[in-house]
Amino acid sequence: MRVPARLLPLTAATAASALLTGCFSSVGTEEAGSEGKRIRVAHMLPPRSGLSPLSDDAFKLSRWSTAETLVKLNAVGDAQPALATEWEQSGKSWTFTIRDGVTFHDGTKLTGEAVVNSLTVAATASPKPRILDGVELTAKADGNTVTVTTGTEDPLVPQRLSSPQLSILAAKAYKGKTVNPVGAGTGPFELTKVNGTSSASLDRYDGYWGGKAKAPGIDVKFVPDGTARAAALRTGEADIVEAIPVSQAAVLDQDLITEVPMPRTNTLYLNTEKGVFKDVSLRAAAREAIDAKSIVEGVYEGRADVAEGLLGPALPWAAELRSTVKRAAAGKPSGQTITIGTYSDRAELPEVAATLQQQLQKAGFKVKLDVREYANIESDALAGEFDAFILSRATVLDSGDPAAYLYSDFGSDGSFNLSQFADKTVDAALDKASETATGDARRKAVIEAEAAVLGTDAAVPMLHERVIQGDAAGVVDAAHDPRERELVTADTYVK
Known part of the structure; x- marks a missing residue:
């Protein structure tokens, strides 16, 4: 309803x-x-x-x-030509042929050296772009070809190079301590x-x-x-207006809005390193206390889908491969105080936080909320300053493949590890997913990695959002x- x-x-x-x-x-x-x-x-x-x-x-x-990459993705996530016209793999190396006749906005020509410059800056940045989490990448130019080599054999290199974070910019963009894209794209x-x-x-x-x-x-x-x-x-x-809040969508002319299931999951990340949720039984208690259906109906007015896992209906194969996850038994909260952080930039999240506060307090927790703009709260979230954090997280944004997202968020050395999570079994599952060739076998390995994460209750997926765009x-x-x-x-x- x-x-x-x-x-x-x-x-x-x-x-x-x-x-x-x-x-x-x-x-x-x-x-x-x-x-x-x-x-x-x-x-x-x-x-x-x-x-x-x-x-x-x-x-x-x-x-x-304005900025483009060597590769782009089609609707199902397969790699297609962009600034590179073709590529081939040889072990740990992939050779890309660079498109002729391309100029940057400053009038300089796209060359192999320009590509190498952009990729090298990204690969040596601190922190690295998420798409390169756990990846050692070097690039070398030879005329109009660029050879990209990784530390281990990586079947996902073309998809990685489709990430906007690996855009190719003119040399002028890199003159200084920051990368300036003004007048430097293709x-x-x-x-x-x-x-x-x-x-x-x-x-x-x-x-x-x-x-x-x-x-x-x-x-x-x-x-x-x-x-x-x-x-x-x-x-x-x-x-064109992006991210129309669900509270506003119903009062707009419905002919002007488009609603599409998207690979974005609203997830509660639980701090596994310190505080209340270091105890797996209390993480399980929090998971059991959450009523995601009431959040979908009450906060999102039905314009979202209840989560069965970290990956949602935008990836239909996930539901087909998923099986029951074994989880720890829930403990009984006894008035422990927890602080949940989230951000106000996505209009629904403060209301999600308020609803979760009520649900968790009913279960026996005492709950404080900390809501700020994202730019003012991200560093504290990454530093583990909260017991829990609500994030609207894109799951295939970077490569079109969810393995990179899972590694970034739940790998021991992932750059976006809000749960401060480290688990050898999960790391092994993530490594297997990352190393498996694209196709059915990789999708199966991804779901096995998802199950390994869910079994720890380091994160509780609540719902999958939809794009609501106004034109x-x-x-x-x-x-x-x-x-x-x-x-x-x-x-x-x-x-």
Whole structure:
């Protein structure tokens, strides 16, 4: 049963609209005119690392079609040509042929050396991009070919190189302590201006190797407030709006929103290293106390799916391969105090936290909440400052393959190990999944690794989210990408 939609009070709608008034005026060098309108985009999360491709900001660069990778993925996650036209494997090495006739936005040519430069910066960064967790990678150029070598034989190299965090940028991007993507990509749109965490502008790059984009440019506004983003669609202030909150979706014109199951799981990570949840029986007690169905119906208004595991309906093979997981018996909480952290950038999460607080307190815990913007809470979460943390986590975002996500989050040396988790059995299962060739055998190994993680109750998957994207009536061919890699493409335009 769907909970009745919560209507937006007039005063809130007025205030949200006021936040956006004038913020989408064209600020690029090419104004709307006879060639069409600039596309106005309202994003949820502001940049957290100056749009460095080595961070999650890389996915903004990808969604704006300004930075590109050697490889891209098709709908089922298979590797397809992009800046590389073909590749072949020989043991631990993969040789990629670089596409001819490609120029960066600063006019310099795409070469093997430029590719090696970008990959080397990523491979030697500290911390490394998630997609390279546990991977030793070196690259060497020979004319128009690049040979990528890993420390051990890795069947997933092409999929790894599809990650936006391994985008190929011009040499100018790397002159300094940070990576600056302005004017350094190869895509159909050139990033021309970034205004901190408030806005960005892109202009069409007419020298694009794949053909001229249909829109003259993109004007981006970062709008963390979900009510304001929904108001931007309703009032016509934005053409494309990402992450419409479920509380707002029901009150919008349903013809303007698209809802797609996505590989994103809302998970409660439990701190296994210290505090209350070092005790596996109390982790099991927390897991048994959680009523995910009530969260889906009450908070998400039915626009989500109850989780049976870490991997959801966007990967249908997961449910087909999954079997019953053996778990520890639940202990009985006796008033232990726990602190749960989460962030306000995703509008539903504070409400999820409040619901969990009630459920866990009913089970016998005392629960405190710490809710901040993501940029202000991530470092504490990674440092293990909370007993538990609620995260909306993309499970195949980087490579199209969930093994990398599982390793990053649950490997002993994973770079996104919110549970502070280390388990030799889980590590062995993760290693097996990572080493198995792509196909049915790898999918089976991935599900075995998922079962190993779930058996420890280091994380409690609650629900799988759906993409709720808003496209104004005049928008043509905006991407609706479950992996959140594409949004505005060369074919997107506004009538």
